[in-house]
Amino acid sequence: MTHRPSQPRADSPRYLTDDRLAIRDLAREFAMTQVFPVANELDPVQGTIPDALKKSMSEIGFFGIMIPEQFGGLGLGVFEYCLVAEELSRAWMSVSGLLARGNGMGGGFTPAQEADLLPRVARGEYLGAYALSEAEAGSDVANIACRATRDGDDWVVNGTKMWCTYAYEADYMVLFARTDPRGDPAKPHRGISAFLIDKQRNHFPEGMSGTKIRKIGYFGWNTWEVAFDNFRIPRDRMLGEEGKGFYLAVSGLEVGRAHTAARAIGLARGALEDSIAYMHARRQFGHPLADFQYLRFKIAKMAADIEAARQLMYSVATDIDTGRRCSLEASMCKLVATEMAEQVTSEAVQIHGGAGYTTDFQVERYWRDARLTKIFEGTSEIQMRIISDEILGRTEPD
Structure with a gap:
Protein backbone atom coordinates (compact mmCIF):
# COMPACT_ATOMS: atom_id res chain seq x y z
CA MET A 1 0.00 0.00 0.00
CA THR A 2 1.43 3.38 -1.00
CA HIS A 3 0.69 6.63 0.73
CA ARG A 4 -0.25 9.56 -1.46
CA PRO A 5 1.34 12.75 -0.11
CA SER A 6 -0.96 15.68 0.49
CA GLN A 7 -0.48 19.36 1.03
CA PRO A 8 -0.71 20.67 4.61
CA ARG A 9 -4.26 21.66 5.47
CA ALA A 10 -5.66 24.55 7.45
CA ASP A 11 -9.39 23.74 7.42
CA SER A 12 -10.00 24.15 11.15
CA PRO A 13 -13.75 23.62 11.69
CA ARG A 14 -13.52 25.72 14.85
CA TYR A 15 -12.95 28.86 12.82
CA LEU A 16 -13.55 28.21 9.12
CA THR A 17 -17.24 28.29 8.33
CA ASP A 18 -18.47 27.52 4.84
CA ASP A 19 -18.65 31.26 4.07
CA ARG A 20 -15.09 31.80 5.26
CA LEU A 21 -13.84 28.84 3.26
CA ALA A 22 -15.49 30.30 0.18
CA ILE A 23 -13.74 33.64 0.75
CA ARG A 24 -10.42 31.94 1.37
CA ASP A 25 -10.75 29.81 -1.75
CA LEU A 26 -11.72 32.84 -3.85
CA ALA A 27 -8.65 34.70 -2.59
CA ARG A 28 -6.45 31.62 -3.15
CA GLU A 29 -7.55 31.25 -6.77
CA PHE A 30 -7.08 34.98 -7.39
CA ALA A 31 -3.64 34.91 -5.79
CA MET A 32 -2.33 31.97 -7.74
CA THR A 33 -3.86 32.79 -11.13
CA GLN A 34 -3.55 36.59 -11.21
CA VAL A 35 -1.05 37.71 -8.56
CA PHE A 36 1.58 34.97 -8.70
CA PRO A 37 2.43 35.31 -12.41
CA VAL A 38 2.69 39.10 -12.06
CA ALA A 39 4.93 38.73 -9.00
CA ASN A 40 7.25 36.33 -10.79
CA GLU A 41 7.57 38.76 -13.67
CA LEU A 42 7.88 42.06 -11.81
CA ASP A 43 9.53 41.37 -8.45
CA PRO A 44 12.90 40.38 -9.98
CA VAL A 45 13.04 43.68 -11.86
CA GLN A 46 11.52 45.74 -9.02
CA GLY A 47 8.49 46.56 -11.13
CA THR A 48 5.31 48.08 -9.72
CA ILE A 49 1.93 46.48 -9.17
CA PRO A 50 -0.06 47.15 -12.36
CA ASP A 51 -3.27 49.15 -12.28
CA ALA A 52 -5.11 46.25 -13.91
CA LEU A 53 -4.41 44.07 -10.90
CA LYS A 54 -5.64 46.78 -8.52
CA LYS A 55 -8.79 47.07 -10.61
CA SER A 56 -9.40 43.33 -10.35
CA MET A 57 -8.95 43.52 -6.59
CA SER A 58 -11.49 46.32 -6.35
CA GLU A 59 -14.01 44.45 -8.50
CA ILE A 60 -13.84 41.46 -6.16
CA GLY A 61 -14.28 43.75 -3.16
CA PHE A 62 -10.90 43.26 -1.50
CA PHE A 63 -10.49 46.96 -0.66
CA GLY A 64 -13.79 46.95 1.21
CA ILE A 65 -13.61 43.73 3.20
CA MET A 66 -14.11 45.53 6.54
CA ILE A 67 -16.11 48.47 5.21
CA PRO A 68 -19.82 48.31 6.19
CA GLU A 69 -22.26 47.25 3.50
CA GLN A 70 -24.06 50.59 3.77
CA PHE A 71 -20.92 52.17 2.28
CA GLY A 72 -20.50 49.58 -0.47
CA GLY A 73 -18.15 47.26 1.40
CA LEU A 74 -18.46 43.57 2.22
CA GLY A 75 -19.19 44.24 5.89
CA LEU A 76 -16.91 41.44 7.09
CA GLY A 77 -14.40 41.29 9.89
CA VAL A 78 -10.71 41.14 10.67
CA PHE A 79 -10.85 37.36 10.39
CA GLU A 80 -11.81 37.49 6.72
CA TYR A 81 -9.34 40.31 6.15
CA CYS A 82 -6.54 38.10 7.49
CA LEU A 83 -7.70 35.11 5.45
CA VAL A 84 -7.37 37.14 2.27
CA ALA A 85 -4.06 38.63 3.38
CA GLU A 86 -2.53 35.19 3.93
CA GLU A 87 -3.57 34.01 0.48
CA LEU A 88 -2.30 37.12 -1.30
CA SER A 89 1.01 36.99 0.58
CA ARG A 90 1.53 33.43 -0.50
CA ALA A 91 1.75 34.89 -4.01
CA TRP A 92 3.25 38.37 -3.34
CA MET A 93 3.33 40.10 0.03
CA SER A 94 3.24 43.54 -1.59
CA VAL A 95 -0.25 42.86 -2.92
CA SER A 96 -1.50 41.79 0.49
CA GLY A 97 -0.03 45.03 1.85
CA LEU A 98 -2.10 46.87 -0.72
CA LEU A 99 -5.22 45.63 1.10
CA ALA A 100 -4.42 48.03 3.93
CA ARG A 101 -4.46 51.01 1.54
CA GLY A 102 -8.25 50.53 1.59
CA ASN A 103 -9.41 48.53 4.60
CA GLY A 104 -8.69 50.18 7.91
CA MET A 105 -7.58 53.56 6.56
CA GLY A 106 -10.73 55.37 7.66
CA GLY A 107 -9.93 55.80 11.34
CA GLY A 108 -10.87 59.25 12.58
CA PHE A 109 -13.24 60.04 9.73
CA THR A 110 -16.36 61.97 10.73
CA PRO A 111 -19.74 60.43 9.83
CA ALA A 112 -19.97 62.85 6.90
CA GLN A 113 -16.51 61.85 5.68
CA GLU A 114 -17.37 58.16 6.02
CA ALA A 115 -20.49 58.61 3.91
CA ASP A 116 -18.54 60.55 1.29
CA LEU A 117 -15.24 58.66 1.22
CA LEU A 118 -15.77 55.03 2.24
CA PRO A 119 -17.76 54.09 -0.89
CA ARG A 120 -14.82 55.36 -2.95
CA VAL A 121 -12.41 53.36 -0.76
CA ALA A 122 -14.46 50.20 -1.26
CA ARG A 123 -14.34 50.72 -5.03
CA GLY A 124 -10.55 51.16 -4.93
CA GLU A 125 -10.84 54.78 -6.04
CA TYR A 126 -9.57 56.35 -2.80
CA LEU A 127 -6.54 54.50 -1.46
CA PHE A 246 -1.36 59.57 19.06
CA TYR A 247 -4.45 57.67 20.13
CA LEU A 248 -5.62 57.48 16.53
CA ALA A 249 -2.20 56.16 15.50
CA VAL A 250 -2.28 53.33 18.05
CA SER A 251 -6.00 52.53 17.80
CA GLY A 252 -5.50 50.12 14.91
CA LEU A 253 -2.45 48.30 16.23
CA GLU A 254 -4.27 45.06 17.02
CA VAL A 255 -5.64 44.85 13.47
CA GLY A 256 -2.29 45.83 11.95
CA ARG A 257 -0.43 43.19 13.91
CA ALA A 258 -2.93 40.47 13.03
CA HIS A 259 -2.69 41.51 9.38
CA THR A 260 1.12 41.37 9.49
CA ALA A 261 0.96 37.93 11.12
CA ALA A 262 -1.28 36.77 8.29
CA ARG A 263 1.19 38.11 5.74
CA ALA A 264 4.06 36.32 7.46
CA ILE A 265 2.08 33.07 7.51
CA GLY A 266 1.37 33.41 3.79
CA LEU A 267 5.06 33.86 3.03
CA ALA A 268 5.98 30.85 5.14
CA ARG A 269 3.30 28.73 3.52
CA GLY A 270 4.59 29.63 0.07
CA ALA A 271 8.09 28.62 1.13
CA LEU A 272 6.80 25.34 2.56
CA GLU A 273 4.71 24.42 -0.47
CA ASP A 274 7.54 25.25 -2.86
CA SER A 275 9.94 23.17 -0.75
CA ILE A 276 7.62 20.17 -0.80
CA ALA A 277 7.37 20.36 -4.59
CA TYR A 278 11.13 20.77 -4.94
CA MET A 279 11.87 17.81 -2.68
CA HIS A 280 9.71 15.57 -4.84
CA ALA A 281 11.30 16.81 -8.07
CA ARG A 282 14.97 17.11 -7.12
CA ARG A 283 17.05 13.91 -6.98
CA GLN A 284 20.36 13.31 -5.26
CA PHE A 285 22.27 10.04 -4.89
CA GLY A 286 19.59 8.27 -6.91
CA HIS A 287 16.71 9.36 -4.65
CA PRO A 288 14.32 12.31 -4.47
CA LEU A 289 15.12 14.71 -1.67
CA ALA A 290 11.78 13.72 -0.12
CA ASP A 291 13.33 10.33 0.79
CA PHE A 292 15.93 11.86 3.13
CA GLN A 293 14.76 11.79 6.72
CA TYR A 294 16.52 14.95 7.88
CA LEU A 295 14.82 16.98 5.16
CA ARG A 296 11.50 15.29 5.90
CA PHE A 297 11.82 16.39 9.52
CA LYS A 298 12.53 19.95 8.37
CA ILE A 299 9.23 19.91 6.48
CA ALA A 300 7.42 18.53 9.52
CA LYS A 301 8.77 21.30 11.75
CA MET A 302 8.01 24.01 9.18
CA ALA A 303 4.42 22.81 8.77
CA ALA A 304 3.84 22.57 12.53
CA ASP A 305 5.24 26.04 13.17
CA ILE A 306 3.09 27.57 10.43
CA GLU A 307 -0.06 25.96 11.76
CA ALA A 308 0.69 27.04 15.33
CA ALA A 309 1.08 30.66 14.19
CA ARG A 310 -2.06 30.44 12.07
CA GLN A 311 -4.21 29.18 14.93
CA LEU A 312 -2.95 32.00 17.16
CA MET A 313 -3.76 34.48 14.41
CA TYR A 314 -7.26 33.00 14.06
CA SER A 315 -7.78 33.39 17.81
CA VAL A 316 -6.62 37.03 17.82
CA ALA A 317 -8.73 37.92 14.77
CA THR A 318 -11.75 36.36 16.47
CA ASP A 319 -11.13 38.35 19.64
CA ILE A 320 -10.89 41.60 17.67
CA ASP A 321 -14.11 40.86 15.80
CA THR A 322 -15.98 40.10 19.03
CA GLY A 323 -14.78 43.30 20.67
CA ARG A 324 -12.45 41.70 23.20
CA ARG A 325 -9.31 43.70 23.86
CA CYS A 326 -6.32 41.58 22.94
CA SER A 327 -3.31 43.87 22.66
CA LEU A 328 -1.13 41.33 24.50
CA GLU A 329 -2.23 38.44 22.30
CA ALA A 330 -1.89 40.55 19.15
CA SER A 331 1.73 41.31 20.05
CA MET A 332 2.34 37.62 20.74
CA CYS A 333 0.76 36.71 17.42
CA LYS A 334 2.85 39.22 15.48
CA LEU A 335 6.04 38.10 17.25
CA VAL A 336 5.43 34.37 16.82
CA ALA A 337 4.31 34.56 13.18
CA THR A 338 7.06 36.85 11.93
CA GLU A 339 9.90 35.10 13.75
CA MET A 340 8.52 31.82 12.39
CA ALA A 341 8.33 33.20 8.86
CA GLU A 342 11.97 34.22 8.78
CA GLN A 343 13.03 30.79 10.05
CA VAL A 344 10.77 28.81 7.71
CA THR A 345 11.71 30.80 4.62
CA SER A 346 15.40 30.45 5.51
CA GLU A 347 14.96 26.69 5.80
CA ALA A 348 13.28 26.71 2.39
CA VAL A 349 16.30 28.42 0.86
CA GLN A 350 18.49 25.76 2.47
CA ILE A 351 16.35 22.93 1.13
CA HIS A 352 16.69 24.38 -2.37
CA GLY A 353 20.47 24.52 -1.96
CA GLY A 354 22.27 26.72 -4.47
CA ALA A 355 19.06 27.09 -6.46
CA GLY A 356 17.49 28.80 -3.46
CA TYR A 357 20.05 31.57 -3.66
CA THR A 358 18.98 32.50 -7.18
CA THR A 359 16.02 34.46 -8.46
CA ASP A 360 14.96 31.45 -10.52
CA PHE A 361 12.95 30.19 -7.55
CA GLN A 362 10.46 32.16 -5.46
CA VAL A 363 11.84 31.12 -2.07
CA GLU A 364 14.37 33.97 -2.11
CA ARG A 365 11.47 36.43 -2.46
CA TYR A 366 9.66 34.89 0.50
CA TRP A 367 12.90 35.03 2.49
CA ARG A 368 13.55 38.72 1.73
CA ASP A 369 10.01 39.77 2.48
CA ALA A 370 9.73 37.66 5.63
CA ARG A 371 12.68 39.55 7.08
CA LEU A 372 10.71 42.78 6.83
CA THR A 373 7.74 41.42 8.78
CA LYS A 374 9.92 41.41 11.91
CA ILE A 375 10.41 45.17 11.52
CA PHE A 376 7.23 46.91 10.41
CA GLU A 377 4.08 47.22 12.55
CA GLY A 378 6.39 47.19 15.57
CA THR A 379 9.68 45.30 15.65
CA SER A 380 10.06 41.95 17.37
CA GLU A 381 11.87 43.78 20.15
CA ILE A 382 8.93 46.13 20.64
CA GLN A 383 6.55 43.16 20.79
CA MET A 384 8.71 41.53 23.45
CA ARG A 385 8.73 44.80 25.39
CA ILE A 386 4.92 44.93 25.27
CA ILE A 387 4.57 41.29 26.28
CA SER A 388 7.09 41.46 29.12
CA ASP A 389 5.58 44.71 30.45
CA GLU A 390 2.17 43.06 30.54
CA ILE A 391 3.50 40.02 32.37
CA LEU A 392 6.06 41.61 34.70
CA GLY A 393 4.90 45.21 34.94
CA ARG A 394 6.46 48.24 33.30
CA THR A 395 9.90 49.45 34.17
CA GLU A 396 11.96 52.37 32.93
CA PRO A 397 15.71 52.11 32.27
CA ASP A 398 18.04 54.15 34.50
Missing part, protein backbone atom coordinates in the same frame (compact mmCIF):
# COMPACT_ATOMS: atom_id res chain seq x y z
CA GLY A 128 -4.36 55.96 1.25
CA ALA A 129 -0.88 56.12 2.73
CA TYR A 130 0.40 56.81 6.24
CA ALA A 131 2.92 59.52 7.09
CA LEU A 132 3.75 58.60 10.67
CA SER A 133 7.33 57.43 11.21
CA GLU A 134 10.37 59.69 11.15
CA ALA A 135 14.11 59.15 11.17
CA GLU A 136 14.13 59.57 14.96
CA ALA A 137 10.59 58.34 15.61
CA GLY A 138 9.95 54.79 14.46
CA SER A 139 8.42 52.68 17.21
CA ASP A 140 8.83 55.75 19.45
CA VAL A 141 5.81 57.51 17.95
CA ALA A 142 5.68 60.02 20.82
CA ASN A 143 9.01 61.45 19.58
CA ILE A 144 7.48 62.93 16.40
CA ALA A 145 9.14 66.22 15.45
CA CYS A 146 7.28 67.17 12.24
CA ARG A 147 5.38 70.38 13.08
CA ALA A 148 2.05 71.83 12.05
CA THR A 149 1.37 75.45 13.01
CA ARG A 150 -1.79 77.51 12.58
CA ASP A 151 -1.86 80.24 9.96
CA GLY A 152 -5.33 81.70 9.49
CA ASP A 153 -7.65 78.98 8.24
CA ASP A 154 -4.77 76.62 7.45
CA TRP A 155 -2.20 74.47 9.14
CA VAL A 156 1.34 74.83 7.81
CA VAL A 157 3.46 71.70 7.99
CA ASN A 158 7.26 71.46 8.06
CA GLY A 159 9.30 68.34 8.60
CA THR A 160 10.16 64.96 7.14
CA LYS A 161 8.51 61.56 7.28
CA MET A 162 10.08 58.15 6.63
CA TRP A 163 8.77 54.79 5.43
CA CYS A 164 5.72 56.20 3.62
CA THR A 165 4.85 53.27 1.38
CA TYR A 166 2.52 54.21 -1.49
CA ALA A 167 2.78 57.93 -0.71
CA TYR A 168 3.18 59.04 -4.34
CA GLU A 169 0.55 56.68 -5.74
CA ALA A 170 -2.05 57.32 -3.03
CA ASP A 171 -5.22 59.39 -3.37
CA TYR A 172 -4.79 60.69 0.18
CA MET A 173 -2.40 60.60 3.11
CA VAL A 174 -2.93 60.53 6.84
CA LEU A 175 -0.25 62.76 8.36
CA PHE A 176 0.74 62.87 12.01
CA ALA A 177 2.41 66.09 13.17
CA ARG A 178 3.07 67.91 16.41
CA THR A 179 0.64 70.80 16.89
CA ASP A 180 1.75 71.72 20.41
CA PRO A 181 5.36 72.92 20.09
CA ARG A 182 5.82 72.99 23.86
CA GLY A 183 4.77 69.43 24.51
CA ASP A 184 4.74 67.78 27.92
CA PRO A 185 8.04 66.12 28.87
CA ALA A 186 6.15 63.75 31.16
CA LYS A 187 3.63 62.84 28.45
CA PRO A 188 5.29 63.44 25.07
CA HIS A 189 2.53 61.62 23.19
CA ARG A 190 0.21 64.54 23.84
CA GLY A 191 0.22 67.38 21.34
CA ILE A 192 0.32 65.19 18.22
CA SER A 193 -2.53 65.64 15.74
CA ALA A 194 -3.64 63.79 12.62
CA PHE A 195 -4.57 65.32 9.27
CA LEU A 196 -6.27 64.11 6.12
CA ILE A 197 -4.41 65.23 2.99
CA ASP A 198 -6.22 64.82 -0.31
CA LYS A 199 -3.85 64.51 -3.24
CA GLN A 200 -3.79 63.55 -6.88
CA ARG A 201 -2.75 59.98 -7.60
CA ASN A 202 0.85 59.67 -8.84
CA HIS A 203 1.64 63.25 -7.86
CA PHE A 204 3.12 65.19 -4.93
CA PRO A 205 1.36 68.55 -4.40
CA GLU A 206 3.12 71.86 -3.89
CA GLY A 207 5.03 71.90 -0.63
CA MET A 208 5.47 68.14 -0.54
CA SER A 209 8.31 66.17 -2.14
CA GLY A 210 9.52 62.60 -1.96
CA THR A 211 12.67 60.51 -2.31
CA LYS A 212 12.43 56.79 -2.98
CA ILE A 213 13.96 54.58 -0.32
CA ARG A 214 16.26 51.88 -1.69
CA LYS A 215 14.91 48.61 -0.30
CA ILE A 216 16.14 45.01 -0.48
CA GLY A 217 12.61 43.66 -0.86
CA TYR A 218 8.90 44.47 -0.62
CA PHE A 219 8.98 45.40 -4.29
CA GLY A 220 5.89 46.09 -6.37
CA TRP A 221 5.44 49.56 -4.95
CA ASN A 222 7.64 52.35 -3.68
CA THR A 223 8.41 53.47 -0.15
CA TRP A 224 9.23 57.14 0.30
CA GLU A 225 10.92 59.68 2.48
CA VAL A 226 8.47 62.60 2.28
CA ALA A 227 9.45 66.20 3.02
CA PHE A 228 6.97 68.95 3.89
CA ASP A 229 8.08 72.53 3.23
CA ASN A 230 5.43 75.05 4.29
CA PHE A 231 2.79 72.59 3.13
CA ARG A 232 -0.69 73.96 3.75
CA ILE A 233 -3.63 71.90 5.00
CA PRO A 234 -7.12 73.40 5.46
CA ARG A 235 -8.02 73.65 9.12
CA ASP A 236 -11.08 71.41 8.74
CA ARG A 237 -8.96 68.45 7.54
CA MET A 238 -7.83 67.53 11.03
CA LEU A 239 -8.86 63.99 12.00
CA GLY A 240 -10.23 63.64 15.50
CA GLU A 241 -9.36 66.06 18.28
CA GLU A 242 -6.40 68.37 18.25
CA GLY A 243 -3.48 66.97 20.23
CA LYS A 244 -4.91 63.44 20.34
CA GLY A 245 -3.53 62.02 17.13
